[in-house]
Amino acid sequence: MKRALLSGNEAVARGAYEGGCLVAAAYPGTPSTEILEEISKYKEIYCEWSVNEKVALEVALGAALAGARALCAMKHVGLNVAADPLFSSAYIGVQGGFIIVTCDDPGMHSSQNEQDNRFYGLFAKIPVLCPSDSQEAKDLVIKAFEISEEFDIPVILRMTTRVSHCKSVVNLGERREKEIKGYKKDVSKTNLLPQFAKRRHILLEEKLEKLKEYSNNFPYNRFEEGKSDLLVIADGVAYQYAKEVFKDASFLKLTMVYPFPDKLVSSICQKYKEIIVVEEVEPFIELMVKSLGFKVKGKGYLPKFDELNPDRLKVFIKKEEEKEKKSDELPRRPPVLCPGCPHIGTFYLLQKKDYIITGDIGCYTLGALAPHYAMDTCVCMGASITLAQGIEKVNKRINDQRPIISIIGDSTFFHMGVPGLLNMVYNKSDIILFILDNETTGMTGHQDHPGTGRTLMKEETKKILPEDIARACGIEKVYVLNPYKIRENKKIIDKLLKEKKQAVVIMREPCIFLKKREKPKEIDIELCTGCKLCIKLGCPAISYEDNKAKINENFCVGCGMCIEVCPKGAIK
């Protein structure tokens, strides 16, 4: 048998391939992004970067209603954006198998919150499968398609960062083509007018009863008898950590956590006096087991925040010994904007001022940190433009004169910025909106979007420009600037900040990953006075040594932004 070392995300893509998936859609988001990137390597599957998660879910649902197997993937917060169609899809059901992959991020390695999307299953009434390694991720995709078709219901595959990004050995199989049934008209199923939706809700409750039985007998909900009289109940990667730590315990590994396999769990819990539940973030399983009348240890021992690891689980065995911390005094190494990043040119002009700056999510969120301190907020994608509007309405009343600026990236603008822009014009808000257009989705690893002129399947397509959208929305002052041209830009931006009128400024320059490096710049030691203005730029290629600036030739990409800020002409 062929074997490969695959990440959980690669394994999901492989499962989609082997399971005969025909349509896959996603908006990028760590830790989910590689699922669609990998799927795009299988030419049997149509795939796309949708403009946001709601769109992705609906595209995939449409394909499932047309009778094909379909999948959408997103990071955990993406499911909030897609929640509206998610809830409806449970009522409507499917024709071809339909999977919603959500990748949660316990530990918030790359996210703004730590929400536990197992609760979406309970809330939206959709079955939830939680793989604990790559092999399971692949197998469960195929299983999920079958469940979806058998019960006429979408299925959530819930991954987490450590399942998505951990690599382990996977056995590969062949693709099985699935016959495509084709779109069948059935208004009472697919049109949720209240009279139809009432029926669909009753039907959904019936399906969930049957699924509960299915879950009780689901082979991936597995009991493993051990030597000691401790029972550990765990799901996802937490199961792996627990296996490492509780070597002699009995295990109940749960994989389908909703509908909850109540009979299975009861029949096993009865036999054990000591039961612990090991799960990340929220006490989902713990609440379920307690509701069946069993006493368990879980949260309280384990935190409701951050990810788990084998060391954390040792609290059940003994009091955590005071760990000798060798690394406490070390300076942190936070992520930073890259050398020559075009965003730097924008932040340089806005840094450390008393402006109100609502921000958004992307590489540019790092503008909030040292040395720029030029971003006050980061709430969720698109919130920069809209938060500013609320602030502006209050500030007008209390006569607060500070300029209000919003900063959003190009991909984020297409994702959820456009409705906010419409609202800004419609409801007459005087905000200066910066769209930082680096012609890619930078943060998640450079994916295409509607502004790049290319699709995920590497086809050419119409290139949609933010300035055209801004003008079409009725913005009168639209500027397109090159962020590297700091001196020219300063004049224009200072004027806009003084006027405090509605405007859109597009800062356009490709991400440094998209272009060739130029020759590194050099400092003329004779001319450098050590004034540190170039250090203020915050480019990681520039440091300060022996009272002079220094450019690290290994990092410098030769963008020349530093030349713009040096008053002595000491950089060449």
Add this chain to the structure above:
Amino acid sequence: MNKEITNILICGIGGQGILLFSDILGEVAMENGFLVKKSEVKGMAQRGGSVISHLRFGKEVYSPLIPLKEADFLVSMEKLEALRYLDYLKEDGILITDNFYMPPLPVLVGEVEFESHTIDKNLKEKVKNLYYLPAQKIAKELGDIRISNIILLGFLSNFLPFKIDDYLKVIERNVKKEYLELNKKAFLKGREIFSQ
């Protein structure tokens, strides 16, 4: 405790090729019949932040994360990062680190003060089996600073039970054709240094 599992922690700064290092080593271990688990975090931290990759192989491996004080090897592409993750290293574990130091941005722009000479003092005090390798310097001599990861891999390979050819085969699968010769050279160079 985990006699049958080999634990290797690889760390450094985002962009230094840490994931490629552990990808190659993971595949070599798999091809030698071991079960492998490898874990790292992608995304935000990759932008010049601190990055680690856990690699474990053996007959049976559950956790993709190495418990504290259980790493047999800690390989670091930068020495402040080596110090940061020292808690993972076993008492008698081996530390291999580039002696290159890169100040974090807050230090660079003067927001945080840090005496960098304390790094060496600390490492020498706390680690019994310490190897400094000027991988970045050698990489530059070979013509491309980006291959310092492979030089370190070559050096580490002296301690592992796999054949040189196993590595070269996997390297071939994982790097672009135009960089293949350079990468092979880097691996062999790193391998050689140990016996010198």
